[in-house]
Amino acid sequence: MHTRRGALQGLAAGAAALVAGRAFAEDGVLTVFVGAASSMDFTARLIAEQYRVTLGRPALMVSKLGAGQRLALGEVKRAAPDGRNLVFATSGPFSVYPYIYNKLDYDPVADFTPIAGISFFDVAIATGPMTGVKDLKELIEWQRRQKEPVFGSAPGNGSLSHFVGISTNLATGLHMTHVAYKDSGVGIIDLASGRLPMMITGLQPMVEMHKAGRIKLLAVSGSVRSPLVPEVPTLREAGVDVSSSTYTGVFGPPKMAPELVAKLHDAVAPMLSNPVILEKFAQQGMTPWPATPQQLAALLADERKRFEALVKASGMPREDA
Structure with a gap:
C-alpha cells in the first residue's frame, strides 16, 4: 500500500515537473x-x-x-x-x-x-622574426636545433591550442616546452617582436598581422583550409599528422x-x-x-x-x- 502510494506520488511529482517545465x-x-x-x-x-x-x-x-x-x-x-x-x-x-x-x-x-x-x-600555428622560416617543416627543424624549444598557446592550459602543441610534439618527436598565455594578444605581440618562436591560438586574431607580414601563419589545425587564409595549409598538408577543432x-x-x-x-x-x-x-x-x-x-x-x-x-x- 505504502509502496504503491509512494510510486503514485512520484509519478504525479514527475508529471507536475514536466508540466511546469513546459509552462516556464x-x-x-x-x-x-x-x-x-x-x-x-x-x-x-x-x-x-x-x-x-x-x-x-x-x-x-x-x-x-x-x-x-x-x-x-x-x-x-x-x-x-x-x-x-x-x-x-x-x-x-x-x-x-x-x-x-x-x-x-x-x-x-x-x-x-x-x-x-x-x-x-580551428587554431593556427604561426611564427615570427625570431626564426626566419618560411614553412612548418622549417620551423620544426629550427625547433630541433634549439637547446630549449618552446611554443606559446592561448588561452593556455587545457585549450585546443595547448593540445595541438602537445599533438605536434608527439607527431614529430619534439619536446617543446609550453608557455601559457591567458590572452592571445599578448602572445601574438611576443611573437611579432621576436620574443617567442611559435604561437598557437585562434586563427582570426592573427590574420591581419599575417597579411601585414609581421607574423607568418604556417598551418591551421582543422581538416580543411580556412577561407580567411586559403593559402595556409592544414597541419596534415604541411606534413604533421594532426587534425583537431x-x-x-x-x-x-x-x-x-x-x-x-x-x-x-x-x-x-x-x-x-x-x-x-x-x-x-x-x-x-x-x-x-x-x-x-x-x-x-x-x-x-x-x-x-x-x-x-x-x-x-x-x-x-x-x-x-
Whole structure:
C-alpha cells in the first residue's frame, strides 16, 4: 500500500515537473550564459537574439568570465530544468577538463543536457622574426636545433591550442616546452617582436598581422583550409599528422524534458542556415555545425576518449581546478 502510494506520488511529482517545465519555457526571460570572450560572447549574443525572435520572448546574453568557462557552467548546472537558463560553451569543459584537473565541481555528462551544436573553429600555428622560416617543416627543424624549444598557446592550459602543441610534439618527436598565455594578444605581440618562436591560438586574431607580414601563419589545425587564409595549409598538408577543432554548443541544466530540449533545439537551428549569420561566422573564423542533441552528446563522448588517450600519452600532470 505504502509502496504503491509512494510510486503514485512520484509519478504525479514527475508529471507536475514536466508540466511546469513546459509552462516556464513559454514565458519569462531566457538567459544564455557564456564563459569565454571574443567570438564566443559574440556568438552567444546571436543565439540569444535567435531565441528572442523564434520564441517571441525576452532573451539576453550574460557573460560570466573566469575559471575556464566553469563559472558560466555553474550557473546552468544549478538552474531549474525549465529552459530559462542555458549556456553556450566549447567542448573543452566536457571533453578535456575531466583529464587535466584533479577534481571538478561538476559531472560533464550528468549535470548538463545537450541541446544543439552551433559551430566549430580551428587554431593556427604561426611564427615570427625570431626564426626566419618560411614553412612548418622549417620551423620544426629550427625547433630541433634549439637547446630549449618552446611554443606559446592561448588561452593556455587545457585549450585546443595547448593540445595541438602537445599533438605536434608527439607527431614529430619534439619536446617543446609550453608557455601559457591567458590572452592571445599578448602572445601574438611576443611573437611579432621576436620574443617567442611559435604561437598557437585562434586563427582570426592573427590574420591581419599575417597579411601585414609581421607574423607568418604556417598551418591551421582543422581538416580543411580556412577561407580567411586559403593559402595556409592544414597541419596534415604541411606534413604533421594532426587534425583537431573545437566544437561549440548550447547546453541546459540536467534532467530537462525531451519535449523542451527539442523545442529549444528547433528554435536555435534556423540561425545556422541564415546567410547573414553565416557571413558573421566566417568573419570570426567559425564554421557552422548544426548538430542535434544526440549528435552533440555523441561527439563529446568521442572527444573524451580521444583526449583521455592524448593526456595519458603526453604525460601531462593533472592540476587543481
